[in-house]
Amino acid sequence: MIRPGPDAVPGNVRCTFAGVGSGAQRLIEKQGPYFEMTEALSQGIVRPGWLACVMEAMTRFRQASDRLVDADTAVRRAEADRLAAVAAMIDAYPAPTPIVDSPAAERVVSAGAEGAGAVGEFVALEVGALLGLSEPAAWSLVHDVANLRARHPLLWAAVAELRVEAWQARKVALAAEELSAEAARWVDAELAELWGVVAWPRIRRRLAGLIVRADADLARRKAEIARRDRFVSIRHLGDSTSVLTARMDTAAALTLEASLDMIVDQMILKGAQDRLPVLRARALEMLATPPLPDAAAPNPSPGLPLADVVVHIAAEALDTAATDATNVARVAARGGDVGPVLLDQLAHLLGHHRIRVLPVTDLDHTVAYWRSTPGSPAPPGQTRISNLGPLSRREHRAKTAGIWTLGQPEPGVYEWTNRAGRRWTVTRGRTTEFRDRSDERIDLVFTSALSR
Known part of the structure; x- marks a missing residue:
């Protein structure tokens, strides 16, 4: 019988070992801590009830372990199937054939990097609507799938065989997207024997080196661009804090670091007790928000910039x-x-x-x-x-071109229908998909394109 001990964690199994004593000590001295269970049972050091408790606990643990492995396999299979489904959508998506020449007409665009083929530009709207993704995120998925299949065939096969997780494969495709198709396939071949046997961090480091070797001129150009490409990015987290990221000249960065340290030293002298990273953040805030100038001063400093x-x-x-x-x-x-x-x-x-x-x-x-x-x-x-509604440019063009249809049964309520007959209702900040598909129809433009 499994009986939790007095200090067991709730939900955990704790079996009490009844053989603590001189007999157990002699057995441990004789055979070490991993003694033969049969001898322990014969000498009465270990009770059969304790052994049954341990065996039942280990059986439950093994079942939970198997369940975890099965769940991980199911997730990998589902992610691989999702990539394969996107690839099938790219293949089946009808080529744009506008009846009239219009700025809103759908265009043929590259499906990915060199060698990845082409597709109608509104395919990302279909993928995004089905998966609940923004248009950029949907395009990223389409590009990664097209690149993997055409430029990394060995990796694409490894994903289908569940030896590689989909997110890892997508990172490889993204990292190599600036390479030529030939160079990308060389990288694919070099990594082929590592999948499933080498940890991802090591593969990622190997990938970075292979990309440099695959196109040394590209690597030199990217290094030069990085030296010239200074930027400052501010991202607001929504919890009254923000993240600031910058790339700047190293000499200027060292000067900024010294300025922050000088302010931090003054704060510590005044009794500040916060951790050093917090003090450095406060010092940067002080540099960004100096005291407002005194307008009555003889030579007032300029005011703070407008935000x-x-x-x-x-x-x-x-x-x-x-x-x-x-x-x-x-x-x-x-x-x-x-x-x-x-x-x-x-x-x-x-x-x-x-x-x-x-x-x-x-x-x-x-x-x-x-x-x-x-x-x-x-x-x-x-x-x-x-009857006005917020639309980005590409969604507006898809509606104008007739690829998607839009109805507005009442102000603030929009009913979208894609060419495959799926429907969504968009209201103030909410999108709901119609689950009842009994009255769906296939757009004639779609069927005529498939019949060619």
């Missing part, structure tokens, strides 16, 4: 702001979304900055609203606030 920050507050949040302290605003800046901010925290975020309010909506139109008789209602179907 464009957009604050979105729903009308209903303003209506209940006095009674509901949990209302939030969405704050966006050049570096991306700052994140949801409680209304009572806006003062902390914006209170030390100069604020100017600008128009946030401009629904101007080039053709005035038309009315047959002054003062009479406008004819239906004209552009107005109630």
